[in-house]
Amino acid sequence: MWCARSIARACFRCSRPNSTALRQSWTQSQAACSHGLHRNSPQAVDRVKFPACDCAPTILRTARLRRGPSFHAEAPPMTQHQPAPKKPAKSGQPGWSYLAHKLLQRLQDHEDLPDPDAGATDDDPARMSDPRPPALTSHTLLTGLRLAASFGSQAAVNAAITPNAITLLRGVTAEDWPALHYILPCLLPAIWQIREQKPLDSFPIRRLPPRCLRLIPIGSGDRPTDLARLLMVGFDSAAPLLIVLAGGALPEPRLQDRMQVIDFAPVDAQILQALLARTHPPARPGDSAALQMAMNGFHPGMADLLIALRGATVAEVAHNLAALRATRERAPDDPPHLDDIGGDSPALSAARAMVADLQLWRAGTLGWHDLTRTVLFHGPPGTGKSWLAQAMARSAGFAAIPASFGEWQAAGHLGDMLKAMRASFAEARRRAPAMLILDELDAVGTRADRGPHQNYRVMVVNAFLALMDDIARDEGVVVVATCNHPDLIDPAVLRPGRFDLRLTVPLPDAATLAGVLRRHLNLPEPEIRDLAQRAVGHSMADLDAALRGLRGEARRAGRPLTSDDLRAAFGADDDPAMTRRIAIHECGHALVTAALGHGQIQHIALKRTGGQTRIRRAPRAGLIADHSDLLAELMAGRAAERLVYGTVTSGAGGPDDSDLALATRVALAIETRFGLGAEGPLWLGETTDWLHDKAIRHRLRARIEAAEAQALAILTPHRTLLEDMAQTLATRRELSGQEAEEWLEKVRTGEEVVATHAPESGPSPVAASQPPACQTG
Structure with missing residues (x-):
């Protein structure tokens, strides 16, 4: 805290011979304190007789008018604070410019004074050779300008320090808080002090003295019980209260309704221009416009800003920011913001909704337990599941903590693996708010596996379940997992409460x-x-x-x-004839599905090695007719090829998710599990061993061939429609659900067309679906 001794020593710069007078000044300031006067008070300063020199007027004015940052508990007995008159901003300057000027002036005045406890003396030759005070750092200036822009005017500051006032300053990050903590006292009038309440402080039994502001910072690592105790201390007094959300959140969002909420202003072009006016040479014509363009919609981190500000001129700073923006926008490894991704698919919509809720939680308007905090993205390899998870973390402003079962298993034997697993969860807690991104979740396996490593698998699954349950009780950590085969995961891992959402992410559109x-x-x-x-x-x-x-x-x-x-x-591998045949196949699936009315087409696309039609299946009663219709939909692609070309390809077969594989499983279930086949009301198990039974195989073939014939009968009256729709798909390579609907409606109404113009291309949703859905190809 700056006292009369510090002010007196400042005179050494021009009155070194007056050392005796200076010692007398210090003695008199001590005497003033012995009379019950605070050394920093105007009364104490008035009792000090400063040496007669050119600095005396400046020293006296400094002592009376300025105060350095102070977080002391005791407040000096001062006169009641009077609101300062609002000064109009100069033309072209923001309304907060006058408040910023006063705040930074107080801060600079404080920095000008030598520290009486510092090791260097006033006889230091370096200090004597350059008597100018050191300039404030860019980080300090930026924080001060942002604080002034947040409050806007001295009137808002005065309102925050009136008795019973409760002010919530939100949007402060962990990197903002140290500088803001130092600058906050300079926002207040000279007669005010700040008492900061921390979680480990003892519970106060006395009220704060007048002209004292209670400060409660809430960090990301603060536990809800500690926060509730801190807030109780703040509310238990008429003293004005300032709560700073420094990465944390209020334990009860409803409390925000009773507070004056102020958002900590982000660095924008106006704030940056105000900074450059203090730190750089005057801008040349066009520099301000370049700076405005570089910062428009761009929010770089503090480290990036400070690097850009190393430019010697405003033009260089604008150039640095523009280059940084271009690098960020084109960096292959830098995940995008969700707002930069087009479409409204179920996966993207769910990701956006989760991020929006997380932002409400950070703002203190939504409780943590009201959020969806876990999601599993699954789909074929390379579709961008991890990319989407990284975009969620960036959009929410959460730290991204990547982990995977492969990395954990690489740590060593079972004990080492479990230790690595616990370390990832602990890191997510430590860096909260954070998003734990778990790749290869299907590697967790299932406890139902009766293989030679069953005991190992059981211990891994049990440990993972315990960690998921523990982290669900704490605030600030979201878990986003990705995998290719969710059917390989233990059902207990996927139950609601551990993973609330499960969303398919197929190929991008x-x-x-x-x-x-x-x-x-x-x-x-x-x-x-x-x-x-x-x-x-x-x-x-x-x-x-x-x-x-x-x-x-x-x-x-x-x-x-x-x-x-x-x-x-x-287009290197494109074969126009093969592309058209694949389009015929996929449009056949879509038209038969629409004609039977058992599902909604969400997306049709051509892939490098085939096609894909995403269908949202409608619930069915499970009648034999329902299963027969499903078989017809699965065989419709093959039927469409036969209708147009007179032959079929192997496109309907192949992998275990092909049309023929799915149709075979449905037909086998009718015979052996659903009680609707020739075996009667028997359940013969889920095994595929029955395929070795010649009689059952014969019945399955008959059902599948009948389904293909049913699909062919539906498509034959609509052959022209089928070929026109396929031509459009071959040209565009995809049709969204809305675009496909323009064609499919003709099947439902029985309308036939001879020639059709392709609908205009429009935006398509991101390739993702959610259950219940089916993909055919």
Whole structure:
């Protein structure tokens, strides 16, 4: 705390011979204190006789008018604070500029004074050679300007220090808090002090003295019980209370309704211009516009800002920010913001909803236990599941904590693996608010596995379940998991409460691919859309590998990457005849599904090795007719090929999720598990060993062939519609649910067409679906 001794010593710069007078000044200030006067009070200063020199007026004015940052408990007996008159801002300046000027002036005045307890003396030659005070750092100035912009005016500050006032300052990050903690006292009038209440402080039994502000910072690591106790201390007094959400949240969001809420202003172009006016040479014409353009919609971190501010001129700072923005927008490994991803698929919509709720929680308007805090994204490899999880963390402002069962297992034997698993969960707690992103969740396995490593699997699953249950009780950690095969995961892991949402993320559509290309390439929008359409059917991993490979080829050739390179890469394997046949196959699925009315088409797309039709199945009663219709939908692609070409390909068969595989399982279930086949009301188990029974195999074949005939009968009157729709799909490579509906409605109404113009292309949702859904190809 700055006392009269400090002020007197400041005079050494020009009155070194007056050491005797200075000692007398210090003695007199001590005497003033012995008379019950605070050394920093105007009364104490008035009793001090400063040496007669040119500095005396400045010293006296400083002693009377300015106060350094102080968090002392005792407040000096001062006169009642009177609200300062509001000074109008100069033309072209923000309304908070006058408050910012006063705040930074108080802070600079405090920094000008030498520290009486510092090791360097006033006889230091370096100090004597350059008597100018050191300038405030850019971080300090930025924090002060943001604080002034947050309150806006001295009137708002005065309102926050009136008796019984409760003010909530939210939006403060962990990196903002140290500087803000130091600057806060300079926001207050000189006669005010701050008493900070911390979790470990003893419970006070006396009220605060007048002109004292109670400060309660809430960090991300504070436990709800500690926060409730802190708030009880703050509420148990008429003293004004300032609560700062420094990464944490209120334990009870409803309390916010009784507070004056102030958002901590982010760094924008106005704040940056105010800073540069203090730290850099005057801007030249056009510099301010360049700075405004660089900062428009861009919110760099503090470290990036400080690096950009190392530019010697405003123009250099604007250039640094523009370069940083361009790098961030095109960085392949930098996850996007969810707002940069087009579409409204179930997976993306759920991700956005979760992030919106997390932001409400951080603002103190939503309780933690009212949130969806766990989600599992599953789908084929390379579809961008981890990419979406990283985008959620960035959009929510949460720390991303990546982990996987593969990494944990690489730590060593069972004990080492469990230790690594616990360490990941502990790190997420420590860095809260955080998002724990678990890849390869299907590696957890299931306790039902009766293999040779069953005991190992049981211990791993049990340990994981315990960690998931523990972290669900704490605030600030969201768990996002990804996997390729959710059917391999123990059912206890997937139950609600551990994973509340399970969402399929198939291959990305054109809208998603366009967003990725925009981040990587500086191309006109029409070219971006054209390339995105050509890239439909490629996974996110395919796209990333293609971009890296093409950049390398262009670099070795000594030329930039062009859109022609990408067009050639994305269309290199295209066979127009095969593309049309695949489109016929997929449109057959869609038309038969629409005609039977048992599902809604969500998306149709051509892939590199086939096609995919996503169908949201409607609930069915389970009658034999319902199962027969499902078989017809599964066989409709093969029937469409037979109708148009007179032959069929192997496209309906192949892997265990192919049309024929799914149809065989449905037909087998009718015979052996549903009690609807020739075996009567018997349940013969879920095994596929019955396929070795020749009689059952014969009945399955008859059912599947009848289903294909049923689909062919539905498609035959609509052959022209089928071919026109397939031509549109072959050209665009995908149809959204809404676009497909324009064609499918003709099947429901029985309308036939001879020639049809393709509907105009529009935005498509991100490739994702949620149960109950079916994908056919």
